[in-house]
Amino acid sequence: MQNMKIARRYSTAILKSMGAGVVPSIGLEYIAVGRKAEVDAILTDLTDIAEGGGAFRFIVGKYGSGKSFLLQLARNNALERNYLVANADLSPERRLTGTKGQGLKLYRELIANLSTKARPEGNAMESLLQRWIMDVQRRVEASGVSAGNPGFDQAVEGGILETAGDMQEYVYGYDFARVLLKYWEGYHAEDDGLKQSALRWLRGEYERKSDARELGVSQIISDDTWYEVIKLLARLSQKLGYKGLLVLIDESVNLYKITNRVSRENNYEKLLAMFNDVMQGRTQYLGIYVGGTPQSVEDERRGLFSYEALKSRLQTSSLARDGMVDFSGPIIRLETLNNEEIYVLLEHLHDVFCAHNKIDALLTQDQMVAFMQVVASRIGAEKLLTPREVTRDFISLMNLIYQNEGATYESVMGAGQVKLQSAKTDPDALDDDAFAVFDL
16 A cells, blocks of 8 residues: 555545545545446536536435445536536425425525535635626737726626627526626626625525516526526536536435325426436536435336336336446446445545554555455345445544554454444335325
8 A cells, every 4th residue: 555645634524524424525536436437427428518418317326325425526527627516415395396495495505505616615606707707807808908998898898798698598598697787787886785686686595576676687586497597507607618517416315205296296397307408408518417316216106217207218228238337328326336346445545544644554454354354244235235334434443543542453343342333224125104204
C-alpha cells in the first residue's frame, strides 16, 4: 500500500460520512471501486446532454448497495465538467405531485440544492444570475463598448433581452423571461427588493398568483408547473455557458410507500410524463436520474411496474440473458460489490485513514484479509451483506485500534470489542403494514 496524498477536508468527509453509513459529498474518486461500466454510461449521458439531448435513468439497487454513492459520483462528475446539478430526496412531504403541495416542495428542495462547480454546496441561483449579467457585460466590453460609455447599459440590456426572449417560446417561458428581466432591472437599479422578489419566484416561494403581480407575471411555480420550469432552467443553463442541467432524485421508494392507490398512480403518471419528455427529445440539455430499490421498481402490485405504461418502458429486454447487461437502457441495476471489490475498497479506506492521521500503516494486508474472511463468513452475507455495513465496521475497527493505546487487531477482534453486524433482512421484504405511517 502506497502513501496517499489527499486534502484533509476530503479525508475527513470520507471517514466521517462512511463511518456513519452515509455517502460523502466530496472525495469519492479516492474510494470508487467496481463501477467502471456504470460511470462510463453516466459520462455518455453527460455528452448527450451537452449536445442538446437528454438522459433519463433509474439507478436501482438495494439499500447499502452503492445507489446513493453512484448518484453522488454522477453529481461530482457533472459539476467538474461544468454542468448545473440539482438534487433532492423524495419523502412523504416531497413527491412529484400531491394534494398538499408535495411537488412544489420537491422543486424548492431541488433549487435549494442547485449547484455549480464554483458553488458545489448549493444555493447557486443568485450567483448564477449574477454571473449571467457579468458575462453579458464582459461581452459588451469585448465588443469595444466600455463601461461608462453612454451606450454600455443599452448594449447590456440588449444582451439580457436576447437571452430572456429565447425563453418565451417554451411553456411558461413568457413569465420565466419576465422574471429574468425583473432581476436585471433590480440589478441595474441596485434595487435589492426587486431582485429578491425575482429570486422568490424562481425558488417557488410565492403561494398566490396575486403576490407576484409586482413582477408583472400571471403565473407562479406550482405542483402543476414545476417540471416545466426545470426544463426552462436546463435550456437557460446552456445559454449561461454551462453544458446542461442534471437533476438527481433519490429515494423513489417513497412513491412505492404511498398506500393510497390514486395518489401513488398520480405520481407514477407524472414520472411517466417526465420520462417520455426526455426520451422523446422534447427537452434540451436536461438529464434526470432517479434512485430506487428493486422492489420499488419491479413490484407489480404497487411498484413502478404496477403502472403498465412504465413497466412496458422499463422492463429488461428478453434478449438480455446469461448475465448480459445493456447500459444504454433506462435502468442501471447495481449488483452488490463482490468480495474482491470490497477488499479493494477497504484498502482505499485504510490508505485514506493513514494519510488523514499521518501514519505509514495501521493494519497489515494479512489482517485486512482476515477481516474480509470474518465478513464473508457471516450468515446470509452472500446475498444480504452490503458495502455500507462492511465499511462502517471497518472504519470503527481502525478507530478503536488507533485511539486506544495498546490495542491491536487481534485484541479488538478477539475480545469482541467490535461486534460485527449480522446481515440484515432486506428492507424491501417488509410488508404493507410497515408503510401505514406514510398514508397521507
